[in-house]
Amino acid sequence: MTRRFAGAAALCGLLAAGCGADESIPRPAAPLSLRGGVVIEPPELAIGETATVEIAVVTPPDHRVEPPETPENVEGLWILAAEQLPPSREAGRWIHRARFLVRARATGELVWPAQTVVVETPRGERVEVALAERPLHVIEVSREFPGRSQPFGLREPREPGRSLGFLLPAALGATLALAAFALVGLVRRTRNARRAAELVQETPAAGGPAPEADAALAAAGAAVEADPVAAADAASAALRRYVAQRTRIPADVSTTEEIAELPTPFLLARRWPELLRLLRALDAARFRPGALTDAANRDALRAELRAARALVNDAEVQAESG
Secondary structure, rough: OOOHHHHHHHHHHHHHHOOOOOOOOOOOOOOOEEEEEEEEEEOEEEOOOOOOOOEEEEEEOOEEEEEOOOOOOOOOOEEEEEEEOOOOOOOEEEEEEEEEEEEOOEEEEEEEEEEEEEEOOOOOOOOEEEEOOOOEEOOOOOOOOOOOOOOOOOOOOOOOOOOOOOOHHHHHHHHHHHHOOOOOOOHHHHHHHHHHHHHOOOOOOOOHEEEEEHHHHHHHOOOOOHHHHHHHHHHHHHHHHHHHHHHHOOHOOHHHHHHHHHHHHHHHOOEEEEEEEEHHHHHHHHHHHHHHHHHHHHHHHHHHHHHHHHHHHHHHHHHOOO
């Protein structure tokens, strides 16, 4: 909790310092006061745990901030989700926020890269705001016993030279802290999933995984124009659920990178490369919402959804003929 307060205080300090900058500094042609910052919570985590990367940009009222692009190939991190929040309208300023959910897959000193966000003024002018990189420290799951699954090293009860009276409170505190972080991530993921489900209503279909996935993908295709990001989210969930039902692989709770590292399932062996390609294409649409403002990219997303429907139906036909 202390690290959370420290991170929030750091972001507030950065933004406050930016808003109170010396007026003698040269400004762009438009009379803008724009500042941005990045905070990672928690700034230190164990491998396999998740963290939230929050971007905040302060603008005068009535300005618009384009959704920031998701960085590609961040070393040591998997990007699980992206979320654009409604602006916080305060007296004399608006605060625009975007959040990314990441999972650590390597230890050491990692870096969330520097980025640039685009702000559009009420007069239609576009101004770039630079965001500095932000460090992230990832540790081993256990400092004392690398083979253990606990996040903190605990000595064996028979090991001499250490009092055991503090172990129960320490273990309880660690468990509660992990549960709190897990709950925060679950709430965010649930909120995103609910938003997609509200837009793309799941159409129940009898007959097995393929008809269910086909109905969900068809509904996603019909919703592309209204909300392409939610449609891509729903399509990705439908494909992952289909794989989980057909193969018993936990694809519905795994990232595309994790699925790709698993052995090729026998039941989908012929379609596996195409299925992975589709999941990656949907990830690109989900994590780069700004790209879907272009009509050509929305058409490309519809084409990928048609390819996904063909895949699940053809794979079912192949399974029946086999």
